[in-house]
Amino acid sequence: MDIDLMLKVYPFFLEAAWVTIQLSVLTAILGLICGTAGAAARLSRFALVRFIGAAYVSVFRGTPALIQLFILYFGGPQIGIQLDAFEAGVIGLGINAGAYMTETIRGAIISIDNGQREAARTLGLSQWQAVYRIILPQAARLMVRPLGVNLNMLIKATALVAAISVIELTYTAQRYIGSTYKPFEMFLLAGVLYMVIIYVVGRGVAWLDRKVQIN
């Protein structure tokens, strides 16, 4: 174990970890937006909209995220979409994560008893009010934990943008493995940072989950 080397390069890994955190946060926000839209589409009254929602989930969960990133980043310019690597990473991973979150959010919503909606409608609330005031607040409680799992996966998936040369943790580890020939040390540095990020996020999700429970 080459401790001296690790001490020398660790500031670069910290910088890279910051990029990974930024990527994760932006991807999570975009993923939530896409996931909410996807869930709304899958629960729509209109068959066509439901089909679009289902196709979104099936296609984006049924193909590798890496290929989706490549289509966006390398293929995008051919259809007039010019993005730098970081932007492509956030958008590609965000849309991908959204497909997984769609199912999480939809699952939470459909597990709320239909009687809740019926009761709300009987009391004179509009359809929109029933969803917004009665169903969603209850569903939100059920979503926290499974969305936490999505978030954990998403943080690890940000490593993929190393393949389009975004200088984040995995890319940095790869570069230093190449220049120092010390794979174990570099793995340890990057791995510990990933685990710290995932641990902190996991605790945050657990805290939020406790907070939103009624009892």
Place this chain on the structure above:
Amino acid sequence: MGLDFTIIPKYLDIILLGCAWTIGITIAAAILSFFGGILFAVIALYAPWIIRQPFRLIEWMFMGTPLLLQLFLIYFGLVQIGIDLPAFVAGVIGLGLHFAVYNSELIQTAILSVDKGQMEAARTVGLSRSQALRKVVIPQAVRAVIPPIGNNMIALLKDSALVSVIGVSELTLSAQRVIGKTYRPFEFYILAAAFYYVINLCMEWVQRKIERRISISR
């Protein structure tokens, strides 16, 4: 530069060969991850403390870090300690170990949920502890856990795209090679995605069949 999908047939053979490699690496890694998962589960549950604790730490590291990083570790790490494996083998080991850890989590839960009476009955009729595990407990646990393991195997197919980064000529890298010649990334990555999607649908179909069979024979 516009789109031109008519160029695809000319390079279809390279892509199809890549497809075959993707299927091969997925099957090989799936088998490794299945038996590795059983082994890991038994170690995590029954090995002596001195083995179990460091093992859990390694398992925890595998679950807390990205697969891509692990692939770099295995590929370059093995070279460093003097084992120069072909990229394909390194890829199978990396994917297989990664998913073995996830399978192990499932199998551990399943082993613990097999009724204690099964073990006791097996011991009573004269089986040793390891025989009872091998012949009575684990077969029942594995059966219960086949559907969620199927989900892991579908995830494995998609993650097999990552081994292109360490130079295994599977579907993704084949597409990259063709793109290097044709400068048509959009067309060929879409084609690769379509092939992954079809393989994925086939796996989901097989998974449903197996699930139905298990639920009938119970």
